[in-house]
Amino acid sequence: MTASPLALRALLGHAIDYAGVFPPARLPLERAARNYARYREEKESWLLGRFVCPAARLAELAPLAGELFPAPPVPLAVIASPAAAEAPEKAVAEDLGALREFDAAAAGRAVPDLFETRVPDGIGGEDDFREHFRAVMTAVDAGSPVPIPVFFEVGGGTGSVERFEQAACALALVNLERRESAGPRRYRPGGLKMRCGGISPEDFPSVEAVSRAIAACRDAGVPFKATAGLHRPLRHRRADLNVKAHGFLNLFAAAAFAVSAGLGAAEIGSILAEEDPAAFAAERDALLWRGRRLDVESIAAARRRFLSFGSCSFDEPREGLRELGLI
Template identity: 40%
Template sequence: MSKPFQSFMEKLIDYAGLFPPAQLPMEKAIQQYAEYRKSPDAGMLSRFICPAARLRELQPYQDSLFQEGEPFRFSVLGRSGKTKEEFLAGLEKDLEAIREFLEFHQGRATADVLEVRLPGEALHSPGASATSQLLSAFAAALEKNGPPEVAAYFEADFISFGKEWKKVLHAAVKGIAEHNRYLQRGNKFTRYKSAGFKLRCGGVEPQMYPSPEQAAAAISACIDQRVPLKATAGLHHPVRHFNRAAKVKMHGFLNVFGAAVLAEAHNLSAEQIQEIIEDEDASNFIFTRRAFAWKNLRASLDEITRARQNYAISFGSCSFDEPREDLRGLKLL
């Protein structure tokens, strides 16, 4: 395994076995995650994604599973809400669930990432100010009642806005960028570290998959605004391809995260990013001893590491086996 490939894949996959299409019971999902933590490929594995409302289901594993190795790391999925009021009320319930979870597990589990969908009400408001104002209230609640250290990722359902999708996307990302600047002013936030954008790359229905143009626009906006990007759904496989069962072209994680790495390294346009997103030829994605390359674009080990640490964070996958099997098929593992 080359160092550039190792850096590219380092903690890239958040395990989402509780969610479709796998939708495993909690017992099986957490046990599988525990086994993956001990596997030779554990370096690719990041957090276990769990809804805040289901954290109590993990209590039976405190005296057994959770005593093995390093503390178990969790990314918590918040309740959200259709309105701003529902969103903030859901946040209070989420924070209470996280507080109880951390107290019960006494250092054997961490919950330092919170993922939540922005309410449609905020997305319908013009400009970035509505998002920024909502997130200021979010920040106050998180700083008051949140875990000791937490980063938040906000999903915006921009693809459902038809012809207005680009305006909604840019307003959401710009609002998160303004929010990050707000967090950095005055040093009044000690718990809440940063905010990022969560890009949904698929789902149980074909219409839940963003087009290559939409995915590229999201990556471009995040790089331009210096907003960390996390992805979810539809990225089980390395390279873009047509999935007969789902009847849709699925995005590849080498495409999405390779595009993000190269966009950061070369200041690529959205159109150039889209070319990488659309590529279905696995042979164009190359890892050498010194770099990652797509066609004539290269990113050095340092550029890969910097992009992964700051902007191209991770993606949620209900399978850890499928990505590994495909990477072995490509002779990358």
């Protein structure tokens, strides 16, 4: 595989949302914050996206932000506390109270950029999804100190792909309603979050499930991000779990080709399943996969639709890129 700074940076720029406090790393918050501050100063900082912090721990982060995060401000992905299906806005209101207090204390050193929440398992069907999305996003609009998009995690594994597809359709309609009512200054489209791995084999969705999820978001015009299990660039076998794990290069290349070239789910799946590094190449101004070509401008446009992936490690993904000769 050959490297191209332009194509690679278009595909993976600010793609890694650092989630060091989450499993399997489970670092103390101060250590994770210090890691993030160090990563910002290193040559691979262009890969680094948001700092991921639970809403319940923002009070711990505030004094660290003042010490560790000089300008420019650090973008935060705030992970919501678990919410009940019946009244999700109650948990959201508490989290946003913590977010407002953090925003005042951090004095611009770190700013909320995403609010991520898991849809309760009891919610299903497009009508229920729409009701839930409206309730949560309305609460976020009312309580956030700044306009902030909400990303919803919907299930995981191969059995939930139909539910994910329903959620994409429902969220597209809610986004349309909000765009018409909120106006351009406060409107931020809601997105979906797909889980690509975890700590047990059943946490790893199939290639078909991920390809259908990408296609569903593309077709609905809904932005998305990914999380978990994406520590290495290419698809590979996890010997410790005896399961095939997804690669973040596969995922981002598949999403870029899906958005820009209109690939069907089967073709998206072929890119997700690719394990041969020689199948990918990067020219100065384009990404290639088995003869298909995507220019830098198309990649950059597609990246506005798929934001990032959460990872409890920053070192493992960049080391994987080094091993492939990309950085």
